Amino acid sequence: MTSTLDLAADGALTVSVRGVTHRYPGADGRALLALDGVDLDVRAGEFVSIVGPSGCGKSTLLRLVAGLIASQAGGIEVLGGTPGDAQRAHALGLVAQEPGLLPWRDVAANVRLPLDVTRTPDGARVNALLEQVGIADFAGYRPGALSGGMRQRVALARALVHRPRLLLMDEPFGALDELSREAMRVELLRIWEQERIAVLFVTHSVAEAVLLSDRVVVMSGRPGRVRAVIDVPLPRPRGEAQESSAAFIETAAAVRAALRAGDDGGAA
Ligand SMILES: Nc1ncnc2c1ncn2[C@@H]1O[C@H](COP(=O)(O)OP(=O)(O)OP(=O)(O)O)[C@@H](O)[C@H]1O
Ligand SMILES: [Mg+2]
The missing domain is CATH 1.10.238 (Recoverin; domain 1)
Known part of the structure; x- marks a missing residue:
């Protein structure tokens, strides 16, 4: 029997987003451009974070990858096929900002x-x-x-x-106090190191993104575009102690600089 989990074997991309543009109908009848020409890759077993200002389309991007909303322009492949079809849906785990129990x-x-x-x-x-x-x-x-x-x-x-192949997390620790948040980061890293699933993780915390990720995708304010993709050169396994290392501080500074790069462009 071929299992769902064989779908993206052999180092194939777990998520491939190419030139994705997304519009919502606005209240005044004019369309609101949420995402504009976004490219994003997540390889098998990779931890990728997305950071960007509020309203830049991070949740929209995650919903598109999950197949919860239909893509309008550009190409999205998840586990080698169309997002949201039954097989892919079963190979996906989703943690939203609200636990939804x-x-x-x-x-x-x-x-x-x-x-x-x-x-x-x-x-x-x-x-x-x-x-x-x-x-x-x-x-x-x-x-x-x-x-x-x-x-x-x-x-x-x-x-x-x-046992999903891809875990999508949208600000999963946003509502937690700092200590609980740190504890959850450590637990998530431990689980990820054991299960080696691909993770696409949205956060507002630059430190959290750097500590957890292989790569950090920095988005611009609305319409959301990818402003930079920054590799995190920290060894694994990772822990809070690394936050004082020079590599951590430099990477976090690079992410912050990319976030600020377009401030004069009138982002939200
Ligand atoms: N269902 C919807 N209908 C209309 N507009 C929407 C809808 N969902 C999101 N938007 C708009 O699309 C833009 C992007 O929203 P999205 O929720 O993806 O942003 P975000 O980056 O996740 O923001 P935050 O960091 O605050 O969670 C916003 O301007 C929002 O108003
Ligand atoms: Mg959001």
């Missing part, structure tokens, strides 16, 4: 949801992930009884439970 299901049942949908039960996998994200003691709790940080841990476990 089902309030009537307990923690374990929320994490299990993607396996229930595909009728591939794997209790051992659910338990292992609950341990990994540090929430095993709360397996029987409903989301309403958890803190925000705990809910995001559940959302992360749910996104990983079906």
Whole structure:
């Protein structure tokens, strides 16, 4: 049997975005240009972050890659095919800014949801992930009884439970306090190092992008264009200690400079 997961073998690009332009209908009847000619690659097992000013189209880009909205112009390939078709959808994990848990299901049942949908039960996998994200003691709790940080841990476990090839994360730690955020970064890195899935990660934090990523894609203000793609030359495994290294400081400075480069262009 050919599994979904064979779709992007042999070093093929996990995500290929070419010349993607996206318009939304504006309130006044005029179209709003959200993305303009965006190119982006994510290779198998690679960690790529997107940073850019609010409203520059980061979530739009992630939704296009996930196949949640249809692409209008340009080409997008995900795992060797059209984003959002059934096979690709099953090879994808998504963590949004809001955890989006089902309030009537307990923690374990929320994490299990993607396996229930595909009728591939794997209790051992659910338990292992609950341990990994540090929430095993709360397996029987409903989301309403958890803190925000705990809910995001559940959302992360749910996104990983079906062993996706590509994890899309949209500001997943944005609502957390600094200490929880640091703890989640460390956990995400540990899980990524074990599972070696490709990650496309949106964040407003330059330090977070540099610490986690192989490459940082810097976008301009609206309409979103790719202003720079910056390689992160830090060795792995990574940890908070690297934030004081010269390579980290230089890379973060390069990302900040690229973010600022068009400030005179009237970005939001
Ligand atoms: N469903 C929609 N209908 C109309 N316009 C939209 C829609 N979604 C987003 N937009 C517009 O597209 C632009 C890009 O929005 P998007 O949410 O992709 O930005 P973002 O970079 O994710 O911003 P943030 O960092 O604040 O999350 C914004 O100007 C927004 O108003
Ligand atoms: Mg967004």
